Amino acid sequence: MRPSRLGILGLGAIGGSVARQAKLAGVATVVGWSPEPSERVAAVKQGALDDAPAKAADVARVADLLVLAAPPAANLAQLEALAPHLPAAALVTDVGSVKRAIVALAERLGLGARFAGSHPLAGSHRRGFEASRGDLFRGAVVYVTPCTGGGGDGAAREISHFWETVLGAHAVTLDAARHDAQVAATSHVPQVVASLLAYFLARHTPPGASLGPGALDTTRLAASDSALWTEILLMNRDEVLPALRALEEPLGAVERALEAGDGPALAAWLTRAAEWRRRVDL
Amino acid sequence: MRPSRLGILGLGAIGGSVARQAKLAGVATVVGWSPEPSERVAAVKQGALDDAPAKAADVARVADLLVLAAPPAANLAQLEALAPHLPAAALVTDVGSVKRAIVALAERLGLGARFAGSHPLAGSHRRGFEASRGDLFRGAVVYVTPCTGGGGDGAAREISHFWETVLGAHAVTLDAARHDAQVAATSHVPQVVASLLAYFLARHTPPGASLGPGALDTTRLAASDSALWTEILLMNRDEVLPALRALEEPLGAVERALEAGDGPALAAWLTRAAEWRRRVDL
Numbered sequence: 001m002r003p004s005r006l007g008i009l010g011l012g013a014i015g016g017s018v019a020r021q022a023k024l025a026g027v028a029t030v031v032g033w034s035p036e037p038s039e040r041v042a043a044v045k046q047g048a049l050d051d052a053p054a055k056a057a058d059v060a061r062v063a064d065l066l067v068l069a070a071p072p073a074a075n076l077a078q079l080e081a082l083a084p085h086l087p088a089a090a091l092v093t094d095v096g097s098v099k100r101a102i103v104a105l106a107e108r109l110g111l112g113a114r115f116a117g118s119h120p121l122a123g124s125h126r127r128g129f130e131a132s133r134g135d136l137f138r139g140a141v142v143y144v145t146p147c148t149g150g151g152g153d154g155a156a157r158e159i160s161h162f163w164e165t166v167l168g169a170h171a172v173t174l175d176a177a178r179h180d181a182q183v184a185a186t187s188h189v190p191q192v193v194a195s196l197l198a199y200f201l202a203r204h205t206p207p208g209a210s211l212g213p214g215a216l217d218t219t220r221l222a223a224s225d226s227a228l229w230t231e232i233l234l235m236n237r238d239e240v241l242p243a244l245r246a247l248e249e250p251l252g253a254v255e256r257a258l259e260a261g262d263g264p265a266l267a268a269w270l271t272r273a274a275e276w277r278r279r280v281d282l
Numbered sequence: 283m284r285p286s287r288l289g290i291l292g293l294g295a296i297g298g299s300v301a302r303q304a305k306l307a308g309v310a311t312v313v314g315w316s317p318e319p320s321e322r323v324a325a326v327k328q329g330a331l332d333d334a335p336a337k338a339a340d341v342a343r344v345a346d347l348l349v350l351a352a353p354p355a356a357n358l359a360q361l362e363a364l365a366p367h368l369p370a371a372a373l374v375t376d377v378g379s380v381k382r383a384i385v386a387l388a389e390r391l392g393l394g395a396r397f398a399g400s401h402p403l404a405g406s407h408r409r410g411f412e413a414s415r416g417d418l419f420r421g422a423v424v425y426v427t428p429c430t431g432g433g434g435d436g437a438a439r440e441i442s443h444f445w446e447t448v449l450g451a452h453a454v455t456l457d458a459a460r461h462d463a464q465v466a467a468t469s470h471v472p473q474v475v476a477s478l479l480a481y482f483l484a485r486h487t488p489p490g491a492s493l494g495p496g497a498l499d500t501t502r503l504a505a506s507d508s509a510l511w512t513e514i515l516l517m518n519r520d521e522v523l524p525a526l527r528a529l530e531e532p533l534g535a536v537e538r539a540l541e542a543g544d545g546p547a548l549a550a551w552l553t554r555a556a557e558w559r560r561r562v563d564l
Contacts, residue, residue, distance in 0.1 A: 196555070
């Protein structure tokens with residue numbers, strides 16, 4: 001679908017970028033809401049929104065496509081609270097990084113034929129409307145997770161079409177459970193690993209020591225919003241916890257190789273990691 | 283010192299960059315050697331070297347400053363083999379990331395007043411002469427580690443002066459043992475953590491899954507040269523091994539918080555990491 005009245009709840013880096021890019025793509029009316037009055041003002045002033053009413057329900061009421069762009073727990077609360085206010089034919093999506101809970105809620109609310117989850121792989125460790133951009137989704141992969149049962153696939157097709165034609169993203173349809181298992185490995189574990197290294201360095205960097213570009217890159221994600229990531233990790237903990245435990249075995253292996261002074265084992269371990277990393281850059 | 287005949291053994295990303303930048307800075311004669319004939323040819327052709335003889339000893343024989351820029355184990359072997367060929371007043375340094383072993387060897391060879399170790403924080407996960415640059419060291423921190431005993435400080439001052447005036451780096455003098463403990467935390471653990479995550483992702487990324495920019499940044503270091511890092515980690519293993527073990531406690535803490543669904547504990551853990559990471563960016 002190509003909305004003529006796009007509603008966006010949450011004007012952070014993701015929601016703000018949806019707004020900016022939709023206006024640049026010529027969507028007639030983009031209406032948004034943020035709990036932060038200053039973000040609402042800034043978004044209108046900078047032309048990302050045509051209007052920013054003080055109540056979220058006033059956005060939901062007018063939208064033919066509503067995008068929930070708050071943190072995951074707030075998206076769940078908004079979907080439940082605003083479902084009665086949605087126009088009869090309106091479609092709804094969200095942009096959270098965990099998908100089972102919101103897809104299940106949409107089904108329970110009887111929105112299965114009008115809701116599909118979205119997860120754009122275009123985050124930033126920067127936050128707020130000031131981190132939004134007019135090209136954030138161009139070329140980015142967006143996972144779209146349908147509701148099960150009648151009509152779910154149709155809604156997912158419409159939402160995918162929106163991401164592709166309005167925002168220039170590449171939409172990939174994926175079952176919500178498979179999505180959550182996949183991002184546990186490809187996104188949530190990397191977040192925890194970056195934070196783990198930052199946590200270690202916070203304790204073990206001698207005063208005045210310089211950090212090279214490698215340590216800075218490897219910890220960049222650790223600067224992300226802690227409150228947001230607490231929600232994401234808790235909401236996906238049944239997938240994240242076993243994935244984190246799966247780090248212990250290779251960490252033990254490299255420690256044993258070092259302890260034994262086993263050059264070939266250490267080289268094989270590093271080479272396996274290097275080959276994978278060089279391949280994903282291609 | 284400002285050399286008039288600079289010798290460089292090893293023409294990879296670091297050695298090649300020393301050559302390029304020295305020529306750009308007007309050093310009269312820069313002579314280099316690499317075990318790879320093609321690198322010797324390329325370095326002369328591209329104006330990074332005035333001459334590239336086929337034997338390393340023919341570089342050592344003419345240099346008033348000799349820079350050992352091979353991997354750490356090869357630097358040790360070169361220093362031992364070439365010490366007899368050095369001109370009487372020549373100074374020597376290396377660019378390896380571990381410093382105790384080579385400083386101790388220089389002392390044992392009686393070069394204590396003519397050698398200081400160097401470690402420029404300007405590496406790259408790319409390798410070979412083609413990864414060298416004419417500005418790699420400009421503004422970079424270079425640790426300079428003196429030999430102990432008579433004359434060590436004087437040699438370290440001369441080597442520091444070379445890094446600063448010829449290559450535009452910022453030299454910081456540091457005891458070799460303190461250096462090795464510090465880089466175990468700030469460089470060697472980040473390397474292992476990036477490789478650990480890559481090793482995990484090599485196994486757990488579903489076929490066709492997309493990786494976001496976060497996972498790519500966090501694993502970038504994993505693409506580094508495995509043979510080089512095997513040497514570095516083994517040479518510093520008495521420092522690296524306890525540092526790696528110190529990762530287990532915070533990893534266990536985040537797992538326990540997830541298992542218990544303990545939001546405040548998880549948020550506190552992530553916040554500590556985030557605050558440190560945001561601070562180092564300032």
